[in-house]
Amino acid sequence: MPLRNTDTSLPTLADVARLADVSSATVSRCLNAPEKVGQATRDKVMNAVNELGYSPNFGARALAAKRTNTVGAIIPTMDNAIFARGLQAFEEELNRFGMTLLVASSNYLPEREEEQIKTLVARGADALLLIGYDRDPSIYRFLERQGIPTVVAWTYQADNPLHSIGFDNRAALRTMADHVIGLGHRQLGFISAPQATNDRARERVLGAKDALEAHGLNANALTICETNYSILNGADAFATLLSENPEITAVMCGNDVLAIGALKMAKKMGLRVPEDISITGFDDIELATIAEPALTTMHVPHRQMGRHAARYLADVILLKTQLPRPLALETVYCERETLAAPRASK
Amino acid sequence: MPLRNTDTSLPTLADVARLADVSSATVSRCLNAPEKVGQATRDKVMNAVNELGYSPNFGARALAAKRTNTVGAIIPTMDNAIFARGLQAFEEELNRFGMTLLVASSNYLPEREEEQIKTLVARGADALLLIGYDRDPSIYRFLERQGIPTVVAWTYQADNPLHSIGFDNRAALRTMADHVIGLGHRQLGFISAPQATNDRARERVLGAKDALEAHGLNANALTICETNYSILNGADAFATLLSENPEITAVMCGNDVLAIGALKMAKKMGLRVPEDISITGFDDIELATIAEPALTTMHVPHRQMGRHAARYLADVILLKTQLPRPLALETVYCERETLAAPRASK
DNA sequence: TGAAAAAATGAAAGCGCTTACATTCGAATT
């Protein structure tokens, strides 16, 4: 094993320049804007680069260029697959533009998210992808002050000035609730994520209420139970909901993970789904099709969101073009096996 | 909205120093080694920091300090939850040491992984977490040359010099196979990830063969089918395996995701599990308990691995202590509902 | 009380890169 140099430090731009017998500026150009360098010089430099195994120092580059070609994303959780697909698409698209993705997760904790935002910005993220609108205004001020283009995904509100790429959570849940009510259900349960710090959860609940109202039902027809996203919590919430409100014939869930938990508990309680009770989800993650019976849910355009978000940010960073309007994508009702008309007897 | 300064640039160390009326060295110390600064000065500086909303520039810091307090991890996939729990524990533990985690995924593609490694190193990762041993030796040379401490997780081989923290895949699968064979199964199917570039997959297959041999069965008793990890692939592989080898009474899967696919297909084919056919998984991800019937599988110590890996790297980086030996953790057999004795008739 | 030791602070030299600006040089234009 031939050791090239005894000192441990890595080759620098200057080393390459020396070996290739050109100035450091020329080496830098070769790497960043090859078209500005003559063919012969370029070859010389590239050879030196290879011989030395040179690779540019990120910190130095960021410091000098004031750009990192990195965008950060902070998602609430990596635990279940809710955001995986969208994020993957986001990354793929970013790569097309020569940018790298940095991911962090906040565990649905606002303070943690704030921390992560600061970290990513400090690390030089040129732009940020965030999930949902809800966060302290001071964060938005911070971002603006730092000049960090930001896109908010997984949500869309026509009247919100922040650039968002997502779907109308309220309308989506309303569609679902229309189906549920249309089938004859009159007493509904709703298992939601905590609404206080989660605009998407709030919107979804509102959507359910919209449907209720449209069908002439009053708010009493909907019993809401809040809990954090997890299968276990979904199961517990379902049990509570049903024991306290035995008249409920359909339980709508704020996402598929909760719904899977509810489904599991229903079986455990000896309830047949959908004969004895209907359950609906939201997101359409893979789990939804694995569950037995397969979950009736709303399909969310994960990959599209990711792709569009990446394009938007690339546009803003590279072309300094501000796209005119936030983008609303469509969710689609996804009928499977957990929603049916309530038993006549009930 | 009061605009503090018209020029867009962020406050720097120098700005803080000026405002606090101290030297930039003192400000730096306040931030990095507060105990070296007098109380009064420290307060003055901290006030200035807050007033300016100062946050240090990562690139500059990395450049000057030659450390980033960042460790990178490259996992094969984020798509399913296989690595999520372990990674989360890894991050939590890193945070304890004041370090940040950077995650990338390779999609099980060696070239992509290589790329990601280069990227993370270029970004200044002080250390790396990689999954499994298998990769081109040139990569290990590269890492060594760059002086990047690396730990390999999700695997453990006593005779391998690379520092690993994981479990003995071979022994684990052997345990499982012992159970299967012990119940009386004599014709086994095995759905594995492609073995060529995946030492863990190879080891698991070897474990199955070990068990076979120990029970005096020959290699013909095991039919192997390779496919990439995904539910769909698991389902397809199961169908192929059974149609070509109807005498098989138990299908062991290289991981839970494949097993879930197999389970799904079994039902679709009208086979009862475990009465008509047994299916086993590996990993014990949440999905395994959701599946119906719940999957019999091997539990892998995800969180422990993550935690220990973080500690090891922190030791190496912070204390420059090289831990003596790789760490072997235990897997545990996890009996649920998909494994039973074969039908007597068969 | 004064000398020595310890603690606190400052001055300044980089870290490795990009880029504005200056320079050189060959080709094109007249």
Next chain:
DNA sequence: AATTCGAATGTAAGCGCTTTCATTTTTTCA
């Protein structure tokens, strides 16, 4: 053949921070 111009290259000034070393201030204790 002289002039102009543009392409190719070099020079050097930072980018914002850490850290060594020197200097000043405070503390300690004989």
